[in-house]
Amino acid sequence: EMPLLEECYNLLDFEAVARRVMKKTAWAYYSSAADDEITLRENRSAFHRIWFRPRILVDVEKVDFSTTMLGTPCSIPFYVTATALGKLGHVEGEVVLTRAAHKHNVIQMIPTLASCAFDEIVDAAAPGQVQWLQLYVNKDRAITQRIVQHAERRGCKGLFITVDAPQLGRREKDMRTKFTEQGSNVQSGQKVDTSQGAARAISSFIDPSLSWDDIPWFRSITKMPIVLKGVQRVEDVVRAVEAGVQGVVLSNHGGRQLDFARSAVEVLAETMPVLRELGLEDKIEIYVDGGVRRATDILKALCLGARGVGIGRPFLYAMSAYGQAGVERAMQLLKDEMEMGMRLIGARSIAELNASMVDARSLFNH
Ligand code: FNR
Numbered sequence: 001e002m003p004l005l006e007e008c009y010n011l012l013d014f015e016a017v018a019r020r021v022m023k024k025t026a027w028a029y030y031s032s033a034a035d036d037e038i039t040l041r042e043n044r045s046a047f048h049r050i051w052f053r054p055r056i057l058v059d060v061e062k063v064d065f066s067t068t069m070l071g072t073p074c075s076i077p078f079y080v081t082a083t084a085l086g087k088l089g090h091v092e093g094e095v096v097l098t099r100a101a102h103k104h105n106v107i108q109m110i111p112t113l114a115s116c117a118f119d120e121i122v123d124a125a126a127p128g129q130v131q132w133l134q135l136y137v138n139k140d141r142a143i144t145q146r147i148v149q150h151a152e153r154r155g156c157k158g159l160f161i162t163v164d165a166p167q168l169g170r171r172e173k174d175m176r177t178k179f180t181e182q183g184s185n186v187q188s189g190q191k192v193d194t195s196q197g198a199a200r201a202i203s204s205f206i207d208p209s210l211s212w213d214d215i216p217w218f219r220s221i222t223k224m225p226i227v228l229k230g231v232q233r234v235e236d237v238v239r240a241v242e243a244g245v246q247g248v249v250l251s252n253h254g255g256r257q258l259d260f261a262r263s264a265v266e267v268l269a270e271t272m273p274v275l276r277e278l279g280l281e282d283k284i285e286i287y288v289d290g291g292v293r294r295a296t297d298i299l300k301a302l303c304l305g306a307r308g309v310g311i312g313r314p315f316l317y318a319m320s321a322y323g324q325a326g327v328e329r330a331m332q333l334l335k336d337e338m339e340m341g342m343r344l345i346g347a348r349s350i351a352e353l354n355a356s357m358v359d360a361r362s363l364f365n366h
Contacts, residue, residue: 074308109133
């Protein structure tokens with residue numbers, strides 16, 4: 001009844017299977033987005049407004065799409081972004097993603113709200129495997145400091161501070177399924193209100209007073225590169241450079257926070273010309289996430305100036321439907337697509353991708 005893994009030919013196929021086989025509460029939590037889910041859909045449709053301008057007659061017999069992100073090498077310019085509550089989809093939770101990421105030499109971002117304990121996820125990594133920490137900042141800064149410094153001691157290579165969630169968005173699909181904390185052992189011991197869905201149940205510790213004034217403190221407690229995750233306008237990218245952080249993730253949190261937030265690629269196209277004009281383009285690494293489902297999406301983002309892209313739901317769906325083998329196949333499919341995409345666009349390496357290879361004029365005019 002359920003399609004064989006070999007019958008999944010792209011990342012969207014995993015979503016279709018997951019929708020059928022996942023528990024209702026898990027599907028609702030993973031797939032839901034804020035309010036009318038306009039931004040969720042826009043994350044896909046923005047990519048549909050970017051077209052390629054391939055170069056011809058380039059010798060593309062050999063293509064190499066390996067790169068570095070925050071100074072560490074990886075096989076392909078995407079990473080597994082942080083998504084909470086991995087055990088809703090798979091009994092073993094986030095460690096499944098860790099093992100698949102290792103097989104493919106892909107970087108994994110560990111969520112604060114993982115179902116597995118942080119140490120369990122680090123222990124599941126192979127020697128030398130690169131992991132980053134996603135941080136929700138606790139109202140109790142002593143807790144936050146402990147989490148950050150513990151992650152650094154355990155070898156995490158980047159600190160991604162989520163800045164788009166002073167309050168968790170309203171995800172009505174999630175609220176309707178009456179989440180009951182099953183599969184969630186995060187923040188245990190805290191009293192949670194489960195009547196508002198999974199997201200809200202687990203997020204009451206997040207500090208809505210977090211501000212730019214806190215950034216120097218983060219720089220003082222860790223040597224990890226700091227990246228602000230959830231930046232949505234060029235002015236804030238410039239401010240992030242001034243604040244001395246190493247990167248930003250242009251992101252609307254997979255459409256789960258502010259509905260009618262713009263897509264990350266649109267913000268990217270707004271950002272890069274300004275950074276170039278100010279001579280800041282080499283001062284910060286720009287990542288994007290939201291709606292990346294094809295290697296052509298990755299190529300578009302990189303042509304427009306991104307260092308790398310984050311991918312969330314597709315790996316959750318692959319994991320929920322097929323476990324580690326599913327996640328590995330999803331990653332392999334992206335690599336296969338990437339090799340072909342590089343050849344067809346006429347680029348032999350990531351360094352050869354540039355803005356002349358895309359036509360993004362209709363990105364803003366729609
Ligand atoms: C997320 N995301 C997220 N982000 C974050 O900073 N902390 C978190 O705990 C979570 N949790 C989370 C759970 C689920 C189920 C989803 C789908 C997403 C947002 C995530 O890191 C990323 O921004 C989006 O998932 C990217 O969009 P796609 O790839 O899912 O379309």
